[in-house]
Amino acid sequence: MLIPLYGFVRGDTLGLLVLVHTGDTVQTLAASLQQAACMRVKPSQRVSVYHGGVLLAPEHTLEQLGVSALARVDLVPEPDE
Amino acid sequence: MLKREDWLDLARKLDWEYSYVSERDVFPEAVSGRPWLPHAAWESWDEPYRTSYAEYVSGQHGKEAAFRAVHDAVGRVHDFERLDRAWLSALKLHGATLPLAEFAAVVSNLRAVRFGRDSAWRTMANLGALDELRHTQIPLLVLHELVRWDVQFDWAHKLLHTDDWVAIAARHLVDELILTADPIELAIATNFVFETAFTNLQFVGLSAVACSVGDRMFEKMVQSIQTDEARHSQIGGPVLRTVVENDPVYAQYLVDKWFWRTWLFFAIVSGFAMDYLTPLEQRRASFKEFVEEWILDHFEGLLEEYGLARPWYWDTFVASIGTYHHMVYASAYTHRATVWFDLALPGPGERAWLREKYPDTFPLVEPVWERISARWREGGPELEWYTQGATPIGFCRLCQLVLCGGTPLSNSATVRDHAGQRYIFCSEPCAWIFEREPERYADHRDVVQRILAGNAPGNLFALIRRYFGLSEQSSGKDVAHGRYPWLERPPA
Numbered sequence: 276m277l278i279p280l281y282g283f284v285r286g287d288t289l290g291l292l293v294l295v296h297t298g299d300t301v302q303t304l305a306a307s308l309q310q311a312a313c314m315r316v317k318p319s320q321r322v323s324v325y326h327g328g329v330l331l332a333p334e335h336t337l338e339q340l341g342v343s344a345l346a347r348v349d350l351v352p353e354p355d356e
Numbered sequence: 357m358l359k360r361e362d363w364l365d366l367a368r369k370l371d372w373e374y375s376y377v378s379e380r381d382v383f384p385e386a387v388s389g390r391p392w393l394p395h396a397a398w399e400s401w402d403e404p405y406r407t408s409y410a411e412y413v414s415g416q417h418g419k420e421a422a423f424r425a426v427h428d429a430v431g432r433v434h435d436f437e438r439l440d441r442a443w444l445s446a447l448k449l450h451g452a453t454l455p456l457a458e459f460a461a462v463v464s465n466l467r468a469v470r471f472g473r474d475s476a477w478r479t480m481a482n483l484g485a486l487d488e489l490r491h492t493q494i495p496l497l498v499l500h501e502l503v504r505w506d507v508q509f510d511w512a513h514k515l516l517h518t519d520d521w522v523a524i525a526a527r528h529l530v531d532e533l534i535l536t537a538d539p540i541e542l543a544i545a546t547n548f549v550f551e552t553a554f555t556n557l558q559f560v561g562l563s564a565v566a567c568s569v570g571d572r573m574f575e576k577m578v579q580s581i582q583t584d585e586a587r588h589s590q591i592g593g594p595v596l597r598t599v600v601e602n603d604p605v606y607a608q609y610l611v612d613k614w615f616w617r618t619w620l621f622f623a624i625v626s627g628f629a630m631d632y633l634t635p636l637e638q639r640r641a642s643f644k645e646f647v648e649e650w651i652l653d654h655f656e657g658l659l660e661e662y663g664l665a666r667p668w669y670w671d672t673f674v675a676s677i678g679t680y681h682h683m684v685y686a687s688a689y690t691h692r693a694t695v696w697f698d699l700a701l702p703g704p705g706e707r708a709w710l711r712e713k714y715p716d717t718f719p720l721v722e723p724v725w726e727r728i729s730a731r732w733r734e735g736g737p738e739l740e741w742y743t744q745g746a747t748p749i750g751f752c753r754l755c756q757l758v759l760c761g762g763t764p765l766s767n768s769a770t771v772r773d774h775a776g777q778r779y780i781f782c783s784e785p786c787a788w789i790f791e792r793e794p795e796r797y798a799d800h801r802d803v804v805q806r807i808l809a810g811n812a813p814g815n816l817f818a819l820i821r822r823y824f825g826l827s828e829q830s831s832g833k834d835v836a837h838g839r840y841p842w843l844e845r846p847p848a
Contacts, residue, residue, distance in 0.1 A: 281759070281769065281780055283759075283767045285764070286723060286765070287767075288682075288683040288684075288764055289749055289758045289759050290749065290782075291748075292747065292749055294814075315690055315745075316724070317727055345778040346778075347771045347780065
């Protein structure tokens with residue numbers, strides 16, 4: 276199922292709306308978010324994604340993690356090595 | 357012949373007791389506002405101007421003649437052609453957000469002419485309605501002439517008739533603040549908070565900036581309007597005083613609610629103009645300095661005078677003085693095709709000035725400008741889309757503005773569930789306003805809800821062209837189309 280999420284990239288100036296499938300992994304969500312913010316924040320190789328203050332495992336799907344429509348997710352780029 | 361003081365109150369303050377209908381029926385609470393109080397509670401209502409209608413007509417005639425002379429002398433297309441392109445964007449922003457909001461104030465003042473609780477208040481509201489009609493007509497007159505030169509000026513009249521995201525946000529504010537407000541809420545929200553606390557930013561601050569950039573027309577226009585505002589804003593104080601005496605909790609609520617909503621509006625309209633759209637050489641003070649001088653000290657003193665506390669979110673407000681308009685401007689710059697004015701890319705000189713004025717907060721936003729500059733270098737001039745977002749963005753379900761609260765390191769957006777629905781707010785004060793009256797706000801659809809419901813296209817290009825109503829010509833661009841001399845050199 277396709278669901279909208281509010282995404283916030285650390286270092287960015289606004290909240291974004293991304294459409295993702297509940298079967299998508301956190302890694303896929305992170306890629307979408309970085310792409311949506313790329314004109315303001317340089318994409319990073321290593322990122323962490325949080326929902327409700329909890330770090331989400333990149334290989335898990337949004338459905339597995341209970342991330343539902345219109346939830347807030349936060350992406351924190353880690354410095355590239 | 358009677359002296360002025362002998363007849364004036366017969367003309368402006370004449371109340372009587374009703375014999376065949378109750379006072380509650382003459383002034384029903386649903387229209388006159390709460391708290392409902394007998395006229396005895398309002399009968400000391402007064403204001404310092406005490407203007408008669410004849411004096412009003414004579415004074416306004418003089419102002420109109422002076423304004424006309426200035427317009428004839430410095431208000432033609434060739435006068436505007438000489439101005440800086442970025443400053444013209446400040447004009448387009450102001451020109452679109454103010455005139456039709458002023459027209460809403462004509463309607464609400466006329467409601468107060470009938471349903472205000474004291475005759476002197478009603479008399480003043482009558483003059484206020486005439487003032488606001490003038491404030492609608494003046495900018496439309498000045499800017500209409502410029503449409504044939506620059507089609508973006510058409511949005512002075514067009515904006516509030518569109519479903520552009522700024523129009524949705526502006527209507528959400530103006531419809532509640534002004535158009536549908538009862539006379540008591542109007543007096544406190546508009547006359548006291550909006551006009552007394554905030555409009556000095558425009559009438560004093562922005563007027564001074566207009567003078568420094570050589571825009572004599574804008575300077576004179578706002579100065580002329582200011583003389584009216586100074587008079588009719590006096591409606592607010594005596595209304596607030598009576599409400600504080602009789603329902604202090606409600607008075608504090610109205611002030612808290614409208615101070616926040618008004619702040620967001622002025623932070624964008626004035627903050628953009630003062631810190632980004634005024635040429636660097638002509639900047640006199642930062643937006644933050646204007647706010648500190650004209651709002652912080654002045655309004656805090658006023659609240660104390662009326663026996664009110666500072667809004668509960670005061671610390672959030674103070675923190676946002678240094679961040680909010682920077683966050684919104686950078687966001688708007690990278691979604692400029694969604695608005696009707698062009699935006700300027702701050703170069704090294706502008707950024708140094710902003711760092712000096714906002715040492716604690718601008719460095720948090722500056723990496724975004726470095727990134728955008730790098731994209732311009734990479735893509736080259738004219739490649740507008742390469743520095744613009746291509747996906748929809750989120751909007752606050754209360755203020756309908758982009759989610760730009762907090763800082764780049766910690767966005768203050770907050771998600772709340774209400775009656776089985778999920779809502780997002782840009783800030784705690786917006787969430788608080790919503791939760792105080794959810795029945796008032798819950799069904800209003802922001803841009804995201806309209807897209808999800810299928811009422812607006814999800815494709816950004818279709819959204820801009822078909823739903824927002826922006827053509828290729830009117831869509832916002834970079835003022836220099838990316839042709840900045842400093843961009844052509846590699847970064848130091």
